[in-house]
Amino acid sequence: MGVKENLLSIQDRIRKACEKSGREPEAINVVAVTKYVSLDRTIEALHAGIRHIGENRVEGGVEKREAIPDRGTWHFIGSLQSKKVKRMIHLFDYLHSLDRLSLAKEIQKRHEEGKIVKCFVQVNVSGEESKSGISPEETISFVEKLRDFPAIEVTGLMTMAPAVDDPEKVRPYFRKLRELKEEVEKRNYPHAPCRELSMGMSGDFEVAVEEGATFVRIGSALVGES
Numbered sequence: 001m002g003v004k005e006n007l008l009s010i011q012d013r014i015r016k017a018c019e020k021s022g023r024e025p026e027a028i029n030v031v032a033v034t035k036y037v038s039l040d041r042t043i044e045a046l047h048a049g050i051r052h053i054g055e056n057r058v059e060g061g062v063e064k065r066e067a068i069p070d071r072g073t074w075h076f077i078g079s080l081q082s083k084k085v086k087r088m089i090h091l092f093d094y095l096h097s098l099d100r101l102s103l104a105k106e107i108q109k110r111h112e113e114g115k116i117v118k119c120f121v122q123v124n125v126s127g128e129e130s131k132s133g134i135s136p137e138e139t140i141s142f143v144e145k146l147r148d149f150p151a152i153e154v155t156g157l158m159t160m161a162p163a164v165d166d167p168e169k170v171r172p173y174f175r176k177l178r179e180l181k182e183e184v185e186k187r188n189y190p191h192a193p194c195r196e197l198s199m200g201m202s203g204d205f206e207v208a209v210e211e212g213a214t215f216v217r218i219g220s221a222l223v224g225e226s
């Protein structure tokens with residue numbers, strides 16, 4: 001399937017999820033996760049009307065970003081090693097996986113003078129050991145500590161739900177992330193406006209939209225897997 005057809009179908013499903021939950025479809029940004037696919041397919045996605053591109057490896061992102069320097073908003077969604085922070089910052093517009101203070105420290109050290117790095121704090125809502133992220137209990141105090149890093153803006157919270165056959169099973173995790181986000185938001189920290197929720201992938205984005213996602217990260221259902 002072409003990206004355009006996939007995108008139309010995904011937008012239709014997002015619209016239905018919005019109707020069900022009383023939300024505006026314009027509030028949801030589709031990030032095309034291109035980690036599995038070629039540069040050509042990534043360009044096809046941009047031509048199909050995609051504005052947001054997500055990559056989970058700095059290396060994979062470099063090639064594409066350098067070939068497409070002036071289009072799209074670029075999201076780094078994978079776990080990030082401290083030694084790659086400098087390259088990440090120069091290539092990407094958003095980081096979805098801020099999960100430790102040592103990473104914040106590195107971002108503060110490497111950021112370009114005068115530039116703010118937009119970050120999502122990754123929360124491990126399900127508590128699965130294989131997943132990275134801050135525990136829900138520690139999220140508020142982690143966000144508070146990020147005040148010491150003026151180069152960082154806490155744009156929102158991000159989570160990855162467990163892989164399950166029935167997306168209804170992950171609804172409580174998405175709901176929990178939304179509650180945490182609202183808790184941060186109402187504290188009005190200048191460094192943490194925290195208005196966005198990055199959650200939902202190919203298998204569960206409708207449920208994520210119903211629970212308040214503003215960025216859904218879709219790979220296989222949108223651009224395919226190879």
Ligand SMILES: *Cc1c(COP(=O)(O)O)cnc(C)c1O
Binds near residue numbers: 035056078201221
């Ligand atoms: C791969 C990946 C996605 C997209 O996964 P699909 O199931 O293919 O949509 C979303 N978020 C993260 C963090 C990923 O690594």
